[in-house]
Amino acid sequence: GNSVTQMEGPVTLSEEAFLTINCTYTATGYPSLFWYVQYPGEGLQLLLKATKADDKGSNKGFEATYRKETTSFHLEKGSVQVSDSAVYFCALTGNYGQNFVFGPGTRLSVLP
Amino acid sequence: EAGVAQSPRYKIIEKRQSVAFWCNPISGHATLYWYQQILGQGPKLLIQFQNNGVVDDSQLPKDRFSAERLKGVDSTLKIQPAKLEDSAVYLCASSPMGAPGTQYFGPGTRLLVL
Numbered sequence: 001g002n003s004v005t006q007m008e009g010p011v012t013l014s015e016e017a018f019l020t021i022n023c024t025y026t027a028t029g030y031p032s033l034f035w036y037v038q039y040p041g042e043g044l045q046l047l048l049k050a051t052k053a054d055d056k057g058s059n060k061g062f063e064a065t066y067r068k069e070t071t072s073f074h075l076e077k078g079s080v081q082v083s084d085s086a087v088y089f090c091a092l093t094g095n096y097g098q099n100f101v102f103g104p105g106t107r108l109s110v111l112p
Numbered sequence: 113e114a115g116v117a118q119s120p121r122y123k124i125i126e127k128r129q130s131v132a133f134w135c136n137p138i139s140g141h142a143t144l145y146w147y148q149q150i151l152g153q154g155p156k157l158l159i160q161f162q163n164n165g166v167v168d169d170s171q172l173p174k175d176r177f178s179a180e181r182l183k184g185v186d187s188t189l190k191i192q193p194a195k196l197e198d199s200a201v202y203l204c205a206s207s208p209m210g211a212p213g214t215q216y217f218g219p220g221t222r223l224l225v226l
Contacts, residue, residue, distance in 0.1 A: 032213050044217040089154050097212025098168045102154035
């Protein structure tokens, strides 16, 4: 079945540091890939997505590229802020929007 | 636009009791999801509805969990009887047609089973 693996946290960075959170997946067919974020005290929300190979999703300075050859969808941001402190979840869904799977999440703490 | 509504927000019950959670998705969203999120883990999909039909319930423990979405709008998730390991946050999400996986989440119901 489908699965998602993320780098373990917590990740602690200083403000303005470069961020990478690794995500790899196992899936049949042509999944769509997502990053969701959960800020402290708030509900899950979509950060970005990519629906086919080589697509780049971007939002709020975050980017991730759908790499089919390495089955990866790593999240990057060039300069993190304290307000980026949250739990980040990599996720995928099957060809037709079924079998939605979340990774375990990576907690990011950004220090001033 | 109103978001996904869930109730109750918190529930404490004893093991072997039953409990029900309610979800009202964003108006017009055809797809509705129920997830279980245990502390420190990612959400696990329990059931996915498309209108009032079930798309995926492969991870729903059907001996104790049930869900329905009558009329293709709001939905109820029930646990009967509850076990200690059911303690978790139960999340409801909805998704518009044509955007599979783009989900809007409710605030969740935090369940504690004693």
